[in-house]
Amino acid sequence: MQGFYDKDLYRIAREKMVKSQIVARGIKDEKVIQAMLKVPRHLFVEEALRDQAYGDFPLPIGKGQTISQPYIVALMTEALELKGKERVLEVGTGSGYQTAILAEIALWVYTIERDPDLSEKAKKVLLSLGYKNISFKIGDGSLGWPEAAPFDAIIVTAASPQIPQPLVDQLAEG
Incomplete structure (x- = not known):
């Protein structure tokens, strides 16, 4: 069980991460910065790796997959230029960390993962954090989510x- 002391240490580590890895490298979108400050990345990795979160x-998440390094998550999210009213499709749920960052900013996130175990694990963490604006699907992400x-x-x-x-066909005009 995680105590207040641990939570405080993770919060401080998250703040340092945002300052040194995100802002210092030129990420300017305040919505992305705030999402990175809020989402507890350590909960998306195995307990043994939490001190490195x-x-x-990147860190391994099982099944030969990794959680992307924080800067890459911020850079990719900023590139979407989200305003807060968007419906976003994420291909490759993985750990669910990128999903959480998107859910902090977008109106709704639709996330597809090909591996049922990774999908279920990510879903469990995301729901435990209170996210209600995410739809999950297991399948081939290259096919998108036409429905x-x-x-x-x-x-x-x-x-x-x-x-x-x-x-490409499932991307809205504009």
Whole structure:
């Protein structure tokens, strides 16, 4: 069980992360900065790795996957130019950390993960943190989520040799 002391240490580590890794590298979007300050990244990694959660590097989350380094999460989120009223499709839920950052800013997040175990683990953490503006799907992210389209923004957090046409087709005009 995590005590107040631990929570305070993680909060301080999160503040240092945002200052030294996010703001110092040029992330200016205040919504992104505030989301990064709020979301407890340490809860999205294994307990044995929590002391490293705010480091400037990716960490393993199982199934050969990693949680992206904080700067990459901030950079990709800032690139979406979210205003707060968007419906966002995320391809590659992974740990759910990027999902949480998006959910702090967007109106609704639709997230797809191909691995059922990772999806369930991420969903459990996100729901425990009180997020209610996220829809989860297990499946092939390259196919998107046609029944929920169109999306105002799409973020792909998984590797792909090219942009899948179904994702392009599901992106709203504008």
